[in-house]
Amino acid sequence: MSFNLDFLLRExxxxxxxxxxxxxxFDGEASVMLDANENAYGSPLSQSFNRYPDPLQLAVKQKLSTIKGVPADHIFLGNGSDEAIDLLFRAFCRPGIDNVILLPPTYGMYEVSANINDVAVRKVTLTADYQLDIDGIAAAIDAHTKIIFICSPNNPTGNSIRRQDIETILVNFDGIVVLDEAYINYSKQSSFLPSLVEFPNLVILQTLSKAWGLAALRLGMAFASKEIIQVFNKIKPPYNINQATQTFAIEALERIDTVNAWIRETVDERSLLVQQLQRIPQVQHITPSDANFVLVRLQDARELYRYLVSKGIIVRDRSTVTLCEGALRMTVGTPDENRALLSQIEEFYT
Incomplete structure (x- = not known):
């Protein structure tokens, strides 16, 4: 591989x-701030939000650096991971010229963002066991292929992608490889974060929306080389992460023991949910999951979905998605939520 960031960047x-x-x-602290046309009298809220937030979120990044073992200048924070995905297209893909490779079934925002940015999408379907088609990916790459998106653990299937196959792509592709690890906290497979020093073309996406329980704050993370992070910071909006999000994120990051306990309980509940689902005769297959959800193929999946909606239980209908025909994606909830789900599934088939 011959990775050249300058060659990949749009002019x-x-x-x-x-x-x-x-x-x-300016650097450092100031006592009188009259530079940004802010309201100097404060805000009508219990906390003061009259000043613009740190545009680089340094306090949050320092907390994350300690937890993740990644230097702060290798971290980008976005308005959800979706902002980092969009910035990748805007930085590296010329509209109407370049293309990216997606590996369906996978997270839908990659394609949406490609379409918004007028970037061609080449799809290489995963294998029957939801792993990378290495030969198919190699055949799809051409001189205008800038990014390959890999989701592991994969959404909507829940399985992890084989580490050796990801490394094969990283070694042999001259463009950017984006590894979306949104569900890595629930996985037996370790994160690729320690491999950032080995692969300069690797961008890892993670989030505080899943295991950390901060979905409403919309705080996503991208980890990459310092050079790629500098590109993100160059083109992002100046204050893309608001002060409330930064404040609550720091508070949450100080409670890692609570989060780890939730992760353990979720993994245990996932096992129990799978065991109970396997006892239902109409359940045809459950994909082994490393995420906080399971993909379940069942008889009359779409009818079951509509029935569950009528009972106030919302799962995700994936029955029309490539390689997910006849399947529903079910998030692992609390013990009470999981019991309610199972009870209604059993009632539907009775």
Missing amino acids: NIKNLHPYSSARDE
């Missing part, structure tokens, strides 16, 4: 003069 991004916010133009 307009190379030449871009980024917006410089008020907080970018």
